[in-house]
Amino acid sequence: NKKIAIAIDGPAAAGKSTVAKIVAAKLSYIYIDTGAMYRAITLKALEKLVDVHDESALEELLKSTDIQLIQKADGQRVYLDEHDVTMDIRSKEVTNNVSYVSQHPKVRGEMVARQQKLAERRGVVMDGRDIGTKVIPDAEVKIFLVASVKERAKRRHEENLSKGFSSDLEELKKEIEKRDLIDSKREASPLVKAEDAIEIDTTSLTIEEVADCILREVNKFN
Numbered sequence: 001n002k003k004i005a006i007a008i009d010g011p012a013a014a015g016k017s018t019v020a021k022i023v024a025a026k027l028s029y030i031y032i033d034t035g036a037m038y039r040a041i042t043l044k045a046l047e048k049l050v051d052v053h054d055e056s057a058l059e060e061l062l063k064s065t066d067i068q069l070i071q072k073a074d075g076q077r078v079y080l081d082e083h084d085v086t087m088d089i090r091s092k093e094v095t096n097n098v099s100y101v102s103q104h105p106k107v108r109g110e111m112v113a114r115q116q117k118l119a120e121r122r123g124v125v126m127d128g129r130d131i132g133t134k135v136i137p138d139a140e141v142k143i144f145l146v147a148s149v150k151e152r153a154k155r156r157h158e159e160n161l162s163k164g165f166s167s168d169l170e171e172l173k174k175e176i177e178k179r180d181l182i183d184s185k186r187e188a189s190p191l192v193k194a195e196d197a198i199e200i201d202t203t204s205l206t207i208e209e210v211a212d213c214i215l216r217e218v219n220k221f222n
């Protein structure tokens, strides 16, 4: 079977990573979580007290930053300068600042270059906001996942509770709406559906149904 690239974009908490992981596992492809890369540099900026609105400082910081996504038996781990930050990048502080960091064209330029390298050899499922439009514009399969804010907040809330984290549904709704707004309104490769992407509204679908829908698209290439 010919290895292809699968781009999955969409707003925050639309289920992109959950579905991308399933699709990647089924195809024995590599899963690349580009949001984790933006989260990792955001974590480092917060730790080093670099202003998230200072584009040149962030660009400098990123140049000397190593970010690795490594597949382990228990899932993907994220390494920032050789430290495992898989959990740390999910903190509220990182979540509330990542959209400021990812707004800057110079930060994006560097990230996109790194991501394109990872996708060079195909056999990848990559999720993010600009994968189908900017990172892999020639991806064989492009998916745009959407769901209502209410549903997305509810899913994230249940996920938090099941992991034993404290969670506030209203607060989640506000955080998701705010992040979507910044991600969609920014000038540098905003969150938009690629013209040739297939839009799937996951509001009333199960994870398996969404994954099957994507796998059907992939099968058209084999």
Ligand code: C5P
Binding pocket: 012, 013, 034, 035, 036, 038, 039, 098, 099, 100, 102, 103, 127, 128, 129, 130, 131, 179, 183
């Ligand atoms: O996917 P996730 O919600 O973890 O992404 C975190 C943030 O990273 C997004 O809200 C967005 O600001 C940024 N991002 C981006 N481009 C991508 C992936 C993520 O700007 N390709």
